[in-house]
Amino acid sequence: MKLIVLVCSTMFSILVFLVIVPSFAEVDITYKHWGDINLGGLFPVHFYEESVQDCGELRGLDALKRVEAMVYMVRQINDNKTLLPNITLGYEIYDTCSFNAIALKQSLKMIPAQRLTSQCLSNTTDGPLPMIAGVVGAQRSASSLQAAILFGLYAIPQVSYLSTSDELSNDDRYPYFLRTVPPDRFQVKAMVDILLLYRWKYVSFINSDDTYGKSAQTEFRSRAADNDICLAVARTIPASTETYDELISDLLDTQSNSAHSTVVILFVQLETARNIFTAAAKAGAYRRFIWIGSDGWGNYGLEPVLNNEEVALGEFTLIMFYPRGVS
């Protein structure tokens, strides 16, 4: 059996989801509607579960809203007779499950060779699948990077809506990649500006174990050195295997250098931030730390601190700002 996701949408993403998940063994979610020119889409609809090495739980509404935004936009363009007269756009959207290997698996379905030969594999007489002219996605930098390596080989343009890693700024390596969001060095610069404003000279930096977190750490180390900011605890943490209690106990350790550090930068994804706050609450670390958060979890409102609000009191989070009137 296959995973079946039916998405019914009105103009503003009223979502009805019917999800049958008998097994994690196969990722086979497609949300498609073909037109004359077809766009691929890569969105993290589910989380990745490392223990089963496949897709796990559904992510929140935000991920689904982005899927719907793409579909809505394609429909709006098709309904407008002046934008692309006599041409209809189509879409074919896949779930990356927030993981680079799944992003690669889904991206493979969009390259020309796979599509030309789809009829061989399915033994139908439908003819080959229509080509994908370009791809919207992915969300996470690690997934976008994986897609960019593949799409680069086949000259398929790719535009990400949320991948901010500086690694992706390398036009020589990823010539077909573009994005509508600024790279992370601006975010890191803003963080350092906050530190300088409050004269916080001794801070900890926790980042996720992917291109998003790692390249931010590199950028931060360089900017921190230039501004005489010292690092107490610096840690790269994997998404799912880290013992968060140990991290909190390192941050709290009164015998170590970090005893005088109260400022902790969390350059991580949503679920990691949530785990860290839960561990901090368990350790009773109330009003002990000033957290500074990246857009990886800063974009999610109260979700990362839910039930641990008191631990997060006084946090700063960075989110992207789009001034009105700027197109």
Add this chain to the structure above:
Amino acid sequence: MKLIVLVCSTMFSILVFLVIVPSFAEVDITYKHWGDINLGGLFPVHFYEESVQDCGELRGLDALKRVEAMVYMVRQINDNKTLLPNITLGYEIYDTCSFNAIALKQSLKMIPAQRLTSQCLSNTTDGPLPMIAGVVGAQRSASSLQAAILFGLYAIPQVSYLSTSDELSNDDRYPYFLRTVPPDRFQVKAMVDILLLYRWKYVSFINSDDTYGKSAQTEFRSRAADNDICLAVARTIPASTETYDELISDLLDTQSNSAHSTVVILFVQLETARNIFTAAAKAGAYRRFIWIGSDGWGNYGLEPVLNNEEVALGEFTLIMFYPRGVS
């Protein structure tokens, strides 16, 4: 037209190469001989050239020797009637051009879906290609990592002969990856042991901009902190776009902190080391630095310092050691 590489070998790699390279536009080098069970191979026969975004010059003899070693071993096994009676091994070897995107392109040729449908694409009646049971390779960690992400999706076992990055030790992420070489944390430990032996407490660390160099830097930073070793200059340098003269001038800068640092660790690949030594010679930096080199270039004898021998005087390089009698 296509790149054509004919490799004729006797038992101990007497190599005759006929190379016709009219254009870099296509990578299509295969060295194959099918048997009942077929092994894939990934070797960097050419360098990658970023300016043309494709394969560039031929690498040295070492890369070719490794290709020949695989072919030789397959033949030896086939010639031995007791090892695999009534079964012949085959091989299908591709050039990764020392780059992760090309490694991905070549690895794609070995996954089941591509092989099953090869007849559709070629319009022949030869039937599908035989399956690849497992893959030997790749050489560079970044290429192996790329292959491991793909082969992990299709449960194809992969054994690398020279990829040492610690990143590849993550069994949850790369469950089908194995290697015959130790991970880099042992190499970094040996470097730190050398530093401690000579009481060098203030050193520079230069690493390549890939998983090999970056994870070594992370490991080194952690070990250095534990042993009160300070970093003068730390730099991650891309393979081909770095201005090496600038790096050397930073290392030589008498106004900066690095003025007192003479020890420079080079955790880079062969060609980067060569470029750094050339730049150092150009700057007249003779007997100014003590270089400590990783196996990325330490394995290549005099090749990295050729024509710049005097600059490299007194260097330490680490290479892998296989004690006799240990299998």
